[in-house]
Amino acid sequence: MKRLLGIMCTFQESMHAYFDAKDENPKVVLEIGGTKRGFKKTIAALFDTGHSGSLSLPVVDLIEIGAKLSTISEVEFADGLSKPQLFFSVKVTIDGVEKEVDAVLIENFDAKEAIAGLELFASYVAQIDFSKRTINFTKC
């Protein structure tokens, strides 16, 4: 369902984003899938505007959807240490559209929350109203 905003932009009503009452952080609801045919998992990912990648997923989510290892990168930490990063092929459904992205594994087994980065929302305009605690996505 799309509502027209001005001349060019449409409000994406099917995008489900909200402020989490537990931790006060902005969350985006996504559907993720891997190699398990027909299996989709709905997750609420932290919407991180400082994350330039697409998606970071906890190991339990990757196992549950049967994600397949796709690519490997080497990243550098602030102290100069380098470390391999494993990226898994994940089908993400946003706004009713499925697309395949490389999601990075969050190696910390304690992590339970996915993190959605800016690359995932590159075709949207995101408006976060901290006073009203609302997040809206428009497509222009």
Added chain:
Amino acid sequence: MAEENRQSNTQPVPTEQPDVSEIIRKGNEIYASLKSELEQPTQNGKYVVIEIKSRRYFIGDTRTDAVVEAKKVFPNVVMFVRRIGGVEKVARHYVHLSRKYARIF
């Protein structure tokens, strides 16, 4: 009977596991050999995906763009990805420093 035993005791050939360290070592080696070709002002900040056996590479504006192109040719191969110009920097990912977040800048 002996023949049957031999057959049942045959060790299966396992599916080849991707060697993470080797992919990174060779990927960096190939990147270094292509550095002058890749590190052009118009390509800085883009991503390169390298298939280490064939040494073929694919460039995209984003990581996803580059991977999608590479997967059209090598759908089942684990490949090496690097940002052109500089390695990706990471914050709040190191297990000992953070218990919750992981992200790449």
